[in-house]
Amino acid sequence: MKAGDSLKHFTAGMKMTPQRMAILEFLEGNLDHPSADDVYRAVSARYPTMSCATVYNTLETLRKRGGLLELSIDPLRKRFDPNPKPHNHLICTVCRKIVDVHIDYRVELPAETAADFEITGNHIEFYGVCPECKQKAATGNRPEDNG
Amino acid sequence: MKAGDSLKHFTAGMKMTPQRMAILEFLEGNLDHPSADDVYRAVSARYPTMSCATVYNTLETLRKRGGLLELSIDPLRKRFDPNPKPHNHLICTVCRKIVDVHIDYRVELPAETAADFEITGNHIEFYGVCPECKQKAATGNRPEDNG
DNA sequence: ATCTTGACAAGAATAATTCTTATTTGATAA
DNA sequence: TTATCAAATAAGAATTATTCTTGTCAAGAT
CATH class of the missing domain: 1.10.10.10 (Winged helix-like DNA-binding domain superfamily/Winged helix DNA-binding domain)
Structure with missing residues (x-):
């Protein structure tokens, strides 16, 4: 192709x-x-x-x-x-930047957990903080907690 | 607790x-x-x-x-x-029903893929068709493709 | 007693998505 | 080639989820 x-x-x-x-x-x-x-x-x-x-x-x-x-x-x-190509994603939780992760993890659902679903696929999200946002956080302007 | x-x-x-x-x-x-x-x-x-x-x-x-x-x-x-408790999810792609999956898969991102992100967590979604929606599909009223 | 801060209600505003309707178009077959 | 018709389109209204704004209120600190 x-x-x-x-x-x-x-x-x-x-x-x-x-x-x-x-x-x-x-x-x-x-x-x-x-x-x-x-x-x-x-x-x-x-x-x-x-x-x-x-x-x-x-x-x-x-x-x-x-x-x-x-x-x-x-x-x-x-x-x-x-x-x-099926793939997974790494997401920055601060700026929402998204990076493709081309690794096949072969996670599987045991039959008793699948609860009679017909499984068609899966998707893994990794969460983290990207270098740029780590940098910004280090230089001081961290967002306040308003709770 | x-x-x-x-x-x-x-x-x-x-x-x-x-x-x-x-x-x-x-x-x-x-x-x-x-x-x-x-x-x-x-x-x-x-x-x-x-x-x-x-x-x-x-x-x-x-x-x-x-x-x-x-x-x-x-x-x-x-x-x-x-x-x-961190956990994963099984989602029906037809009716969007969500089932908790309490299995720890311990997926990890190799350092060279993590691209200097500071990894904080992950979440796995399994996709499938639930028994009810399988049943409905079998009994005839399958949605048309409008393409 | 007053000040400060955070929480509140009410509803306006925004943003993403879906719906509606009349019209046009691409694919098919005559 | 042309007629046909289901499907696709434009335009914008409508809907839905979420955020923002404003003025008010309440509790604890001064």
């Missing part, structure tokens, strides 16, 4: 439109975990009439087809990951 | 008010991963003048003190977990 071609595997039978092609092009090979709004802003630069509903619809269609992973790693918004 | 007493460990120095006590009482021992709105609805049944801002403020105060985990396991809203 050619690099940047992976999403094509999930678009068979989808009606191809200029809008969708622009969205796919933006997503192909994108490792930044963009939000719907990131996609919308990037694509509407070239297609000024692009509607945010179109972006949401296309992302949801791709998600259902398995071409995108919807990540719940940001409490403020959904993030989408077009990286076809 | 008495069962249902765990949150008390994080409230030292917090000004105690009837509203906060009602919120704490609702959270103590709650294994349902309630959202802010769940807390608000439950507590305002007894305190009709409760403001949603008070709920959000109290939850955020507890979170900062380590008494609550803010879970990003639901793309629609934040969920809060007052269970003080």
Whole structure:
């Protein structure tokens, strides 16, 4: 498979439109975990009439087809990951920066814990503080506790 | 420690008010991963003048003190977990039901991958389809693909 | 008694996402 | 090539979750 071609595997039978092609092009090979709004802003630069509903619809269609992973790693918004290889994430709890972790941990759920679920996958989040935020914390401006 | 007493460990120095006590009482021992709105609805049944801002403020105060985990396991809203023991989750991708997984997997990030982050924790999500949703899917009403 | 600080209610404001509706388009088959 | 029709679109209204603002209040400190 050619690099940047992976999403094509999930678009068979989808009606191809200029809008969708622009969205796919933006997503192909994108490792930044963009939000719907990131996609919308990037694509509407070239297609000024692009509607945010179109972006949401296309992302949801791709998600259902398995071409995108919807990540719940940001409490403020959904993030989408077009990286076809299953992987995990390291997240800075201060600035919410996200780093891919390409390690397969092979965690498994014992049958008695799976509670008759049909298991389809897993995702590990590591939490930490990134070097930049550690630096900032060290130089004094630590946030107060208001409790 | 008495069962249902765990949150008390994080409230030292917090000004105690009837509203906060009602919120704490609702959270103590709650294994349902309630959202802010769940807390608000439950507590305002007894305190009709409760403001949603008070709920959000109290939850955020507890979170900062380590008494609550803010879970990003639901793309629609934040969920809060007052269970003080670190644990993982099994999530139905159809109905979003959440089941606690009390297994310690001891996943670790190699130093070269940690990228100078100071690692503070991790969380594993298992994805699957729960028995009820499997049942529904088998009996015919499978959702169409709109792509 | 007054001051200070944190907590409060009420609701406005914001931000992300979904929904609605009329219109247009791409894929299919005639 | 053209007609057809389901699906996709634009535009913006609506919804939902969350945060912010403002004025008030209460408890402890001075």
